[in-house]
Amino acid sequence: MQMNRRDFLKLTAAGAAAFVSRASRPLIAGKMPATRTAFSVGSAQNKPNVLFMAIDDLNDWVGCLGGHPYVKTPNLDRLASRGVLFTNAHCSAPACHPSRASLMTGILPSTSGIYKNPNPWRKSPVLKNAVTIPQHFMAHGYSAVGGGKIYHGGFPDPPSWQSYFPSQQKNKPDDPMPPNRPVNGIPKTSHFDWGSVDVPDEKMGDRQVAAWATKELRKKHNKPFFIGCGFFRPHLPWYVPRKYFDMYPPDKITLPNVNENDLDDVPELGKKMAKPQGDHKKVIEHKQWRKAVQGYLASISFVDTCVGMVIDALEQSAYADNTIIILWSDHGWHLGEKLHWRKFSLWEEATHNVLMAVVPGVTRPGGRCSRPVTMLDIYPTLIELCNLSEKDEIQGKSLVPLLKNPEAEWQRPALTTHGRNNHSLRTERYRYIRYSDGTEELYDHDKDELEWKNLAGDPKYADVKKQLVKWLPRTNIPEITKAKAKKKRT
Numbered sequence: 399m400q401m402n403r404r405d406f407l408k409l410t411a412a413g414a415a416a417f418v419s420r421a422s423r424p425l426i427a428g429k430m431p432a433t434r435t436a437f438s439v440g441s442a443q444n445k446p447n448v449l450f451m452a453i454d455d456l457n458d459w460v461g462c463l464g465g466h467p468y469v470k471t472p473n474l475d476r477l478a479s480r481g482v483l484f485t486n487a488h489c490s491a492p493a494c495h496p497s498r499a500s501l502m503t504g505i506l507p508s509t510s511g512i513y514k515n516p517n518p519w520r521k522s523p524v525l526k527n528a529v530t531i532p533q534h535f536m537a538h539g540y541s542a543v544g545g546g547k548i549y550h551g552g553f554p555d556p557p558s559w560q561s562y563f564p565s566q567q568k569n570k571p572d573d574p575m576p577p578n579r580p581v582n583g584i585p586k587t588s589h590f591d592w593g594s595v596d597v598p599d600e601k602m603g604d605r606q607v608a609a610w611a612t613k614e615l616r617k618k619h620n621k622p623f624f625i626g627c628g629f630f631r632p633h634l635p636w637y638v639p640r641k642y643f644d645m646y647p648p649d650k651i652t653l654p655n656v657n658e659n660d661l662d663d664v665p666e667l668g669k670k671m672a673k674p675q676g677d678h679k680k681v682i683e684h685k686q687w688r689k690a691v692q693g694y695l696a697s698i699s700f701v702d703t704c705v706g707m708v709i710d711a712l713e714q715s716a717y718a719d720n721t722i723i724i725l726w727s728d729h730g731w732h733l734g735e736k737l738h739w740r741k742f743s744l745w746e747e748a749t750h751n752v753l754m755a756v757v758p759g760v761t762r763p764g765g766r767c768s769r770p771v772t773m774l775d776i777y778p779t780l781i782e783l784c785n786l787s788e789k790d791e792i793q794g795k796s797l798v799p800l801l802k803n804p805e806a807e808w809q810r811p812a813l814t815t816h817g818r819n820n821h822s823l824r825t826e827r828y829r830y831i832r833y834s835d836g837t838e839e840l841y842d843h844d845k846d847e848l849e850w851k852n853l854a855g856d857p858k859y860a861d862v863k864k865q866l867v868k869w870l871p872r873t874n875i876p877e878i879t880k881a882k883a884k885k886k887r888t
């Protein structure tokens with residue numbers, strides 16, 4: 399059975415309505431979240447704590463976002479129901495490293511030159527001395543500790559933290575591997591693999607990160623704290639304990655709704671990003687589509703339990719009333735849509751990510767915001783919420799007005815960049831893509847949520863395009879490659 403995203407949403411709408419009414423009940427008897435006004439934003443002496451949670455490679459296959467009808471994410475749904483869920487949030491770059499480098503510094507990829515995973519971010523003249531979010535918190539009297547994947551693998555940033563789990567240089571604990579790889583039978587796939595591992599949850603790296611965060615939250619803190627807690631799944635390989643695979647029998651799985659001719663009206667540079675002859679061809683040839691979807695869903699439910707552990711620990715701690723929770727994923731993921739797999743594209747599946755925030759005294763339970771926002775907006779939001787000094791160089795916009803009122807006015811489209819001068823702009827209604835050679839795509843989400851029909855060449859939309867191009871960045875600095883950085887040094 400195949401369904402599209404809109405069908406998914408219809409199916410889950412009733413559940414979501416029931417969910418909101420459940421969510422408005424007190425979480426703990428006698429304690430309504432809405433009355434938690436232990437601090438108020440804007441008052442200089444207040445320094446709320448921050449629990450900053452990241453999930454790697456999680457697209458909108460989350461119960462409350464309706465991206466897949468059967469995904470089970472009770473903990474993420476519970477967290478979203480307590481505050482504001484951004485349903486139209488997008489990454490600044492559809493790859494781990496550039497997305498995170500821009501989120502943590504507040505600087506666009508087109509300004510920094512950090513477009514791709516191998517680009518050394520601290521070698522960018524713009525980011526060399528950039529003050530990251532946790533550094534800015536430390537400068538304002540906070541403690542800042544981290545665990546798991548906040549920065550991308552090869553680029554840890556010790557100046558950002560006072561301490562790190564497992565260590566300042568090795569940010570991610572190891573994961574158990576199945577004995578015979580690849581499990582999916584696709585040769586030479588490296589980590590593009592999925593299958594269960596027969597280990598207890600405690601052996602999983604993310605679970606160890608959750609246990610570390612739990613311990614941090616139970617400590618007595620003499621200073622306001624910033625805790626960064628980053629989970630690695632559902633990043634590949636999708637090896638998680640068997641019980642999570644058992645939640646999704648492959649014969650009952652719904653596959654994404656894919657149009658075989660979808661790339662026919664996509665410009666060459668877009669086709670190059672999709673690489674239909676790559677992963678998609680292999681997945682089909684090896685009859686692995688269902689099993690891959692099962693692996694991704696299983697990995698999501700596994701990471702959801704890790705999120706649950708941490709939010710339970712906060713709830714039971716002394717800091718439940720004065721801690722901001724912000725949870726994000728670094729980009730989305732294709733599982734065959736546009737004959738593409740992974741991220742690395744400018745379409746909805748790759749740019750749409752997860753963003754939710756619970757801010758005591760500011761957000762109300764059950765808030766949903768459909769304004770187009772980006773991960774770049776997190777930094778200025780935290781500055782405003784925690785009364786940190788403003789930073790002129792950061793390029794996002796504070797989300798505080800939307801946290802207070804999810805329907806507040808918001809003019810900016812969400813900008814995503816993949817490689818130099820390839821951009822996508824997402825408004826509430828449209829997605830506009832312009833590649834470096836000037837070719838374009840335009841999709842109308844009111845009629846075409848799956849972005850199948852490229853309207854860029856239709857003169858009826860000339861004015862829509864004219865309004866959108868104004869938002870494209872004017873600066874597009876060259877990519878900072880390892881070779882270039884090395885050359886500069888010598």
Ligand SMILES: [Ca+2]
Nearest residue numbers: 454455494728
């Ligand atoms: Ca990622």
Ligand SMILES: [Ca+2]
Nearest residue numbers: 660661850851
């Ligand atoms: Ca198409």
